[in-house]
Amino acid sequence: MSIRPWRDISRRKSRQIMVGNVPVGGDAPIAVQTMTNTLTSDAKATIEQIHKAVEAGADLVRVSCPDEASTAAMPEICREAGVPIIADIHFHYKRALEAADAGAACLRINPGNIGSAERVKEVVRAAKANGCSMRIGVNGGSLERHLLEKYGEPCPEALVESALEHARILEDNDFREFKISVKASDVFLAVASYYGLADACDYPLHLGITEAGGLRGGTVKSAIGIGSLLWAGIGDTIRVSLSAEPVEEVKAGFEILKSLGLRHRGVRIVSCPSCARQAFPVIKTVELLEERLAHIHTPLSLSIIGCVVNGPGEARETDIGLTGGGQGNHMVYLSGVTDHKITDDRLVDHIVELVEAKAAEIDAAAKAAE
Template identity: 40%
Template sequence: MPFSSSEKLPEKFKIERRVRTVEIGDLKIGGDHPVSIQSMTTTSTADVEKTLAQIKKLDEAGCELIRLAVPSSEAARALSSISSAVDVPLMADIHFNHRLALKSLEAGIDGLRINPGNIGGRSEVREVVRACQNRGAPIRVGVNSGSLEDEIREKHGGPTAEAMAESAARQVDFLQELGFEDYLVSLKSTDVNTNTAANLIFAQKYDCPLHIGITEAGFGRSGEIKSAVGMASLLSRGVGDTMRISLTGDPVREIEVGRKILASLGERSFGPEVISCPTCGRTEIDIEKIAAEIKKALQNFSSELKVAVMGCSVNGPGEASQADIGLAGGRGTGLIFKEGEVIKKVPEEEMIKALLQEIKQMECD
């Protein structure tokens, strides 16, 4: 039986938390449902054509929930044309104007991202909540360390983890007073440790699903690493039900990174995982080139196999014994192995083909 791509952390190492389920469109978040991956469009929502084109790319990349900025009435009106043309669930991102939230709901949006603390007074929040109740649309309560209420910031001496958790608690308590429980919460900071602590504090008191992420993580490799550290610190403790990797640039990259994080933690599988050795002085083949070629060839495979590419025919099979299948190359020779045991010896120039043939057979079996 194949190994899973990565073993999940045993439950005994996680915090005890029972999470209720919230539905956004046909996406279920929380409960026993897998951690979902979401992103946000970077186009002007009022530009329907460009926004639909980006939504299509995100959907094809595996995005399961897409958020759209709604800063104007024109953007809110555009939601009707956008939502009727796509199947992926959509969420409107609203700040400071509760009327835009109401217009977004009228346009058929699946859910709202608001901060009840800045959407208006309590009467405005009540109006938005009633509209959500009537349409069956959930609310994501968003708390950001950079936009905390002045009173809470002063009380805690800054945007601390405790301040963020109190802000979120205050807002969801009001929603519950209104009899509204169809919500999820996000607490985000650009500081990884503050972000982790805020979510852990809140998670142990409330049973709503949590949207996790590192806000303003940055761009390129540094942003990806920072996000991975932040997500792992929460997911490995059993905290987090949906996530966004907030990177500067093409949002499709957010989906790619999010999937890699979830697969690495054993939370989800997205097809075969290719692992490879870091190379050393014993390596006699081009590991980087071979691994890239194999990864590309496996893009449309559906199995959860772990595939190893090793550069030493002596130690490679043993070092990658936790892989389901792999190859180890030496000068002129390639070894194909399964779970650490060599099953075939082929010429170096045939080892990629031989490996792929074995993988295809395993998929059929």
């Protein structure tokens, strides 16, 4: 019996493109993306939502541009966003031209859907002139009719063929600054399609399970699909598509990346589900700590374990650890070593202070090393 190397993630080799100032593909960190759900024409509301997503860690934000009022708001949005903005274009090529001129860093557009070859050339010219990249976004729910007739139903072969057809249109126009996605709401269909596309080209791939659902179900569904692809080394950007606020998509995206050791941002909490052995209310404590530590961006680890069964072992592997003890005396571990005991009084406040101090220490050391 052979056992696969259990921490071996070797990323697929892909070419690198730039989305504004964010490198995508190659050896660049996997970028986390979300999408606004405000009216893009309401620049103030859209910018506010973008800023919240950026505070949560978003590297890229997509906004829909369905009409002229939306692209008219794009100059202000792109100027104030703080991260590269991706303009979501579907069938109207003029919106792509307007978005490129307005400062969009990337156009999400399928060139085969916007009409004549001359229209495609116009969009490519606008993208080149403005330093825009593109994303070809194939979706299992909107495949071209000729592919549905050929294959009878959405299948991995159909999604990959659609993606490569669109890619060839851009290649024929001497444009290669693009990434590709082949999303589907069915996890099996999406994963198989990405595997096929990864073998067929070297373009960077944007991962997602589209229309994944609400906060809980959509997060689980996305974690299974996106996580399995990332573990196989496939993927250069990700979006967790939820029927929830964009900030929740960003948080879920980083949790997926953190769980695989691919990116680290903020506090990674290791905690037990609690049981009758717990010496303090674990669930409530973790809820409070997640809320109180949301402002910490520095990568570090914290274990919160209710009793001594697994507490010491988990604490050895984290920067700060808390293990429940009898009579309200709980052990605190620093860098895996027992350090001091605390009682129930100010338990959460004390852990927050320790985490903030550790984050400041890590930040100072990183700054001194520059």
